[in-house]
Amino acid sequence: MSGEEDKFINILLLGETGTGKSTFINSFANYMQHATLEDAENLPKCLCLIPTKFSVLTENGDAITINFQRDDNEDETFGNSSTQATKAYVFPFGAKMIRIIDTPGINDSRGAVTKDKENFENILEYIGQLKYLHAVCFLLKPDVTVLTDAFKYCMGELLSRLDRSAADNIVFFFSRTRSSEYKAPESIGCLKRFLNEITKSKGVTIPLRFKVNERNNCFYFDNEGFNYLVAREQGVHVGQPAKLKESWENSYKSCWAFIDYILGTKEYAPLPPHNVLDTVSINRARLLIFELAKPLADIIELVQDNVNALKNHKKSIVDVQNNAVQLKRKLYLPVIELQESPLQQPATICTSAKCTEVYTIAGVQKNHFKQVCHSPCFLPGVLKEFIGDPVLFACEAMGWSTNCRKCGCNFLNHTHVYYETRAEESRLLDRSVEAQLESNEDLNKAYTECVLELEKRLEDLQKEQKTISTAMAMFAHFLQNNSICPINDSYEAYLDSLIKREKSAVNPEKDLLDRYESLKEEHIKQKRHLDVAAELAKKQNIKHVTPDQILAAFKDLKELPLTGKKIDSLHRLFVERKQSEMLKNMEYVHSLPPQPRNEDKGNDELEQMQAVILNLLSSNYQQAANALYKEFVEKKEQPPNMVKKMTDWFSNLSLP
Structure with a gap:
């Protein structure tokens, strides 16, 4: 490896919708910067790469929703994948840069199968610009007793696109593990059975190492420490019990264990990065x-x-x-x-x-x-x-x-x-x-x-x-x-x-x-x-x-x-x-019954566009409707009164 690529540690993060990939990235970035919670508290602001939303209990026992920053790439609609498109987040790590590639969650309700396939094409297009991929990380919860069909689909779809040499670069992250004492025996048991099936049917071994004295590729985290910092910055006090310190320290150790797994230690050689050109050639x-x-x-x-x-x-x-x-x-x-x-x-x-x-x-x-x-x-x-x-x-x-x-x-x-x-x-x-x-x-x-x-x-x-x-x-x-x-x-x-x-x-x-x-x-x-x-x-x-x-x-x-x-x-x-x-994004699916035409050309265009947006929303094409709305209001020659009418109308819609 040489040149600029030598500076980057490229990490692809995948998982089902709802596993908390975006929150994990924020937590990971902070854990890599500060060894203890006290160190992080000494800074006026925490490192927040991705807008985040979560609920916490205050010292008085009240439930409060924290909504920190906003981003067009994040969708807060319940049931949708929060991340709407593949996007990388880069932060410094000594002389190197860590690049975590955030991906839309699988089992995205914005179109299910069609959207999932579109998301995978988007992921492949993005990683095709890279030279190396150091780790392909699957994020799971620790208490999974049965792997969902969505997760199997997620892994299967990726494995159908990757060169076989990428198998050694697959690792597993487990979030929210404080309650399970930073272990995930149930999830690991499910994974082990699933990976054994792949070995038997495909002849490819995907490593799953989690025992003491092994070079583990399973890592355990919790997001509580990061959530605490964000809430504190928003003026919400949730206290600082010993469990938060313990959570931070364990997550910090897991972050470093993961980096050591990639870069190597005195005991283990560095993990050879996957040459993306192999996968790109195969996909071409x-x-x-x-x-x-x-x-x-x-x-x-x-x-x-x-x-x-x-x-x-x-x-x-x-x-x-x-x-x-x-x-x-x-x-x-x-x-x-x-x-x-x-x-x-x-x-x-x-x-x-x-x-x-x-x-x-x-x-x-x-x-x-x-x-x-x-x-x-x-x-x-x-x-x-x-x-x-x-x-x-x-x-x-x-x-x-x-x-x-x-x-x-x-x-x-x-x-x-x-x-x-x-x-x-x-x-x-x-x-x-x-x-x-x-x-x-x-x-x-x-x-x-x-x-x-x-x-x-x-x-x-x-x-x-x-x-x-x-x-x-x-x-x-x-x-x-x-x-x-x-x-x-x-x-x-x-x-x-x-x-x-x-x-x-x-x-x-x-x-x-x-x-x-x-x-x-x-x-x-x-x-x-x-x-x-x-x-x-x-x-x-x-x-x-x-x-x-x-x-x-x-x-x-x-x-x-x-x-x-x-x-x-x-x-x-x-x-x-x-x-x-x-080059085309959509078809205007069908027309509503004819609307009375307004003699004002601007109002006529507004009514037609509103009808189209309603059509798209009724057909579950919410992302397309959002894009069309944005295009209308940002049109340079659009009269200000039309922009206001459309903005007021759109903000009052009951979006799914």
């Missing part, structure tokens, strides 16, 4: 694999269509070989080509039989989904190229109805697409065969050459089909052997817990339940495909695959004589459309 390859999923599926279907067309055509040639007139008409090679139509923005289309055009190409029946029901469609959280995603219930074409207002079909017959494809037939004629036909030379010779050419093209197509299948098996092998977990096995159980939670609600939302069920079904299907491809990789004796080999395999696919250019163009199209969609 992983992203490419997922980007190629739809294009390669289209190409595999295209190749099979061509194989079927050639076989059908060969049979038809043989049937008329003794009929000179008909034979002359058939001495060509049928070619089915895929014509893609790029969509400037994603669109919602219908796939029902009523809205599908069936056509025949070279004896092969194909479907063309001609009905575009909503374009552009920026509805968030929709699975692309997946027919029947219940999220489409909220598409403008449905208008929160089960049937589409455009075509009349059920919303579950619809899908979200980046591009459209249509098969078209062309005819390939060998020049020598063509010359023989024109000069009326030996028809039998022309027939023989055409059949040979047909068989050669058939053989070439089947070779390319095998090459594509082998590449897909290589991709599966890569996912199986480079990530700690190739696919998040806990995702299914996590979805089950969300389904159970929604079913037990007072007024369960059917569309949300259907969505969770659909996501679960798609996940099971993805696992099944991965298992099949992995089995194929085993049969083909594919050895260890590196990210560079994935890129090389993609390069080889693009250079295939018959299908390479189409693979490249479909992949480019998919990526371009995906990047274009990322």
